[in-house]
Amino acid sequence: MGQTGKGFRGGRRRLLVAATLSAALGAVELPAQAQTLRGKPRSKIGVIGSGHIGGTIGGLWVSAGHPVMFSSRHPEELKSLVDKLGPLAQAGTVAQALAFADVVLLAVPYSAVPELGRQNDWKGKIVLDATNAISPRDGAIVDEAKANGIGVTTAKYLPGARIVRVFNFTSAATFQRESNRTGLLMAVPMAGNDAAALMQAGRLVRDAGFQPVVVGGLSSADRFAPGGKLYHVEGTEAEFRKAMAQYPAP
């Protein structure tokens, strides 16, 4: 898909399309200010689950200048990761990362979410939820997420958390490859109900080298989760918005 594709020529039409989409989907537009804060101010980020996606996105934030605590149930096993990333990166337990963080990236198998919810205090935490519920890996909770929506299900198990669904729509390898690419940035969809949390998430999406696109409230998160029409739609913002219009909310 080319960004100057027929459907997106003409500023007036583009504005109309954007306004209609925002109204129809309940999308929250990020203020211009949120789009120019690249790297400032720094956020203390805790990564829960420092595997493929947590290690990749956390590494991009370290490169952008954010202090990141990567966590594991076995923090000593993260030594090579944090040594490679340098002084802004450190390793800790899940509890230490939660205590350290202004913002948490959740990147564990979905089956671990209820246990993490029970074991920790999530009240007031901004949680960027990159998890996906995958069958058969995650067991019975996959059916619950399908029935009730994945964003709503995460919110149920992390009471009080300010959830933004983000960084789940494509692979860790794609995020690594496409970060800060030449030309227009790759669009990264987000969904959430908390406007301030969405703004913070949008800043961190930009700092990781991508263009944030708010799809809608938490209930819209299934549109870009596995099985959703927007899953793996890897394009520019215009291309992503075109796909949003082509595959509207059910």
Ligand SMILES: NC(=O)c1ccc[n+]([C@@H]2O[C@H](COP(=O)([O-])OP(=O)(O)OC[C@H]3O[C@@H](n4cnc5c(N)ncnc54)[C@H](OP(=O)(O)O)[C@@H]3O)[C@@H](O)[C@H]2O)c1
């Ligand atoms: N890989 C991708 O390309 C990709 C893309 C989009 C979304 N996702 C989603 O992101 C999540 C993580 O995927 P991944 O591929 O990064 O997995 P991964 O490489 O296996 O890493 C997951 C990490 O979660 C930690 N973990 C597992 N159970 C835990 C528990 N009960 N409590 C705390 N930490 C626990 C593990 O750390 P310790 O064992 O060290 O504690 C592990 O390193 C999944 O929900 C996946 O569907 C993955």
